Every structure is written in C-alpha cells, then in structure tokens.
Amino acid sequence: MTEETQRIEHDRYREWLTLEHEHEPGAALEPAARRELEAHLDSCTACRAERTTLGRMDALLFEARIGVRSGFRDDLMRSLPAAGWEGKSPRSWRLPVAVMLLLGAAAALLLGVHSAETAPGLPLIGALAALGEAFSTGLLAGAGMLWASWRGVGLALDSVLSPSATVALVVLVLCFDVLALTLIARRGRAAAQIAPVRDEGPGQGRSSTARR
Amino acid sequence: MTPEVVEPTDEELVEAILQGQRERFGDLVDRYQGRLVNYLYRLLRSVEDAHELAQEVFIKVYQALDRYDPRYRFSTWIFRVAQNAAIDQIRRRRIKTVSFDGRPDADGEVREWEPADPDRGPYGALRNQERGGAIQDAIQGLPWEYRELIVLRHFGELSYDDIATLKEMPLGTVKNKLFRARQMLKEELAEYLVD
Numbered sequence: 439m440t441e442e443t444q445r446i447e448h449d450r451y452r453e454w455l456t457l458e459h460e461h462e463p464g465a466a467l468e469p470a471a472r473r474e475l476e477a478h479l480d481s482c483t484a485c486r487a488e489r490t491t492l493g494r495m496d497a498l499l500f501e502a503r504i505g506v507r508s509g510f511r512d513d514l515m516r517s518l519p520a521a522g523w524e525g526k527s528p529r530s531w532r533l534p535v536a537v538m539l540l541l542g543a544a545a546a547l548l549l550g551v552h553s554a555e556t557a558p559g560l561p562l563i564g565a566l567a568a569l570g571e572a573f574s575t576g577l578l579a580g581a582g583m584l585w586a587s588w589r590g591v592g593l594a595l596d597s598v599l600s601p602s603a604t605v606a607l608v609v610l611v612l613c614f615d616v617l618a619l620t621l622i623a624r625r626g627r628a629a630a631q632i633a634p635v636r637d638e639g640p641g642q643g644r645s646s647t648a649r650r
Numbered sequence: 651m652t653p654e655v656v657e658p659t660d661e662e663l664v665e666a667i668l669q670g671q672r673e674r675f676g677d678l679v680d681r682y683q684g685r686l687v688n689y690l691y692r693l694l695r696s697v698e699d700a701h702e703l704a705q706e707v708f709i710k711v712y713q714a715l716d717r718y719d720p721r722y723r724f725s726t727w728i729f730r731v732a733q734n735a736a737i738d739q740i741r742r743r744r745i746k747t748v749s750f751d752g753r754p755d756a757d758g759e760v761r762e763w764e765p766a767d768p769d770r771g772p773y774g775a776l777r778n779q780e781r782g783g784a785i786q787d788a789i790q791g792l793p794w795e796y797r798e799l800i801v802l803r804h805f806g807e808l809s810y811d812d813i814a815t816l817k818e819m820p821l822g823t824v825k826n827k828l829f830r831a832r833q834m835l836k837e838e839l840a841e842y843l844v845d
Contacts, residue, residue, distance in 0.1 A: 453829045494843045495836055499804045502785045503688050507701050510687075511679045514705055518675065523668070523716035 451478050451485050541613040548606035572607050660724035686732055689806035693736045707732045726815045788838035796831035
C-alpha cells in the first residue's frame, strides 16, 4: 500500500471516528463500517490516539459550556406577553360559543312551541320551516330585492312568524351580536399587548448562510 | 412496577400550548434555554447579551407559535430564529465588552473571557481562563461556515440532520465540514489535549 493510499485510508477512518457516537439515522455509522473501524483501530496506533484526542476535545468543549442564569425561565414566563394567536385559541372561544348554544337552544324551543301551535304533530318540521322562511326573508332584504324598507321587512316577518317566533329570531340576532362584539374586544386587547412580530417560520426565514 | 413516563415531543408541547396550555411553554424553555444561551454566547461572546437575546428569541417564538409548521422539527425552527436574531445583533452593533487584558482580538473586537471557577484556586482560575480563552480563540479562528457548524453541533447540540435542514446543506456536506472543522480545532487546541 502506498503512502498516499494509507493517508486516504486514515482520513476515512478519522472521519468515521467523528461519527462513531452518532445514533441518528443517516449520520450514524453503518454496522459494517463500525466493524471495519473497530478492526482498523485494533491494528492502528495513530487512529487509536486520534480517537483519544477527539474524546478529549469533546470533553473540553463540553466543559466550556456556560450555565444559564438562575431564574431565567421564571423571569421569562412572568414577562411573556400575550400573543395575537391567543385571542383565536379554542379556550377564548369557549364562553361565547357556550352563550351562543344556550341562546340558540332557547330560540329553538320558542320556535318549537310556536310550530307545535300552528302545525301539531310535526313540531320539528314546523320549526325548521319557520326558521327557513325567516332566513330567506332576511336574505331577500339584505340583497335589496325587497322593495320595502325595514318597515316592509317587519310586515313580511309578521306574515310568516308568530310573536314568539319573532322573539326567537331577535334573540338569535342579539346572540350573534354578542359573539361578534366579544371576539372583537378580545382581539383588540391582545393586539394592544404585543409588538409586531416578523414572520420567521421554516422556509420563510432569511438566508441561513448569511455572513458577518 | 412504575409505569414508564413518556415525555411529550416538542411538537406535542406546541400543540398543547396552542390549545391554551400557556404554562407548557415553560417546558420548552427548560429544554432549550441551555442550548440557546450557549449557542448565542459563542456567537456574541457576551454572557449578558446571550441571555438577553435568548429571552427575545423565546418571546419571538411564542408570538409566532401559531405559524409553526409541524412538518418541520421545532429545534430547527427555534435555532433558525436564534440564528437570524444573532446575525441581526452582530450587524447592529460592534461587540464591545470588557476583556481579560483589555486588548482587542485579531478581528479588532474586544473579547469577554469566560468567568473563572472560584473553586479552583488562583492557579486553577488562571488556567481555566487561559483554556476558556484558547477555546474561544480556536472557535473564533475558524472560517465562518465551519464556526457556525461547530457552534450548532457542540453548543446548540443540534443533530447532523437538524444542521443539514437549518443550513440547507446535504447531510454529507455537513459531515464533511464538521470533520474538517474538528480537525482544525484539534490542531489549535493541541496543548490542552495531551495528558
């Protein structure tokens, strides 16, 4: 074996030595390479010395680590500002959604009572039909297809809904308003507490090869 | 027999935080504070700046947590944020800290030496300072691309795979560059590696 070939062989084993403690897939030495390395180390004093030196260097670098200031975590957690996304988290939605469901149930109950009066035997279908009519009337009004003003809408509603159903509809509308206002208020409070943040998601950050 | 406790992954912790368990962010801080502070310290060469910037990085990460894409590893993401913050900091101001002997280093920057261990006595403390300075010098003397990888690997404790993702390099290139970087470091630190 020539001197040059020997040097290349040693370089290869030395490169493997830096990987011998790796365990992750892709970085760890293959079992065959590991066996070959061990066999080489048995017969090569220079590579054994290299292994010892690398071990010492790892230890030296490990010792050079600094400790984290005491209380770092607690200070950080105490001063952690609210994030914009917290206003959108499920926890923040729980109360408005619960209120919404409760009011919705009350509205459905009123509609059911009304439809039971007008269409006995089919309370659910009656309720759904009344609700459908109310929404279609609202949609027509919103699209400007109804010639009348809000007074006209009122008259139209009167023609399809009983007083109890009208109350139910009003409750539903109020319910939506409460929900919208709660969410707007929460978003406003959260936004006021945080500074703008740059988008630094994976693949969106700046070049990772930026240099000093 | 005590049942084995399975630690949640970083990605599971993120999910819990996004579901409203804000206090779980403390677990992520526990996992990454040492690694981030050490990584930033090696780049900024100031203990105080490293802590300050690590805090900023954690806050930034928390603020942007809903934008985290779980297809990527959390460790890669947080170190990318830290890397960008460090580069910003280095660009924003020249590092001026009190040095051991008050002289600027080869880059024209004044350097902060590592604090001595008070238990080692006067000789040990001096030796410790010398060694800390030698390690810093050796790392500082590496070309930037090697220095970054050594710091990510030995002080940020990132896996080869994470480094490859973070630096957008093939895994083989990372292995090769780290090998070369360690060879250079070994030569520079030779006097501290003998018996």
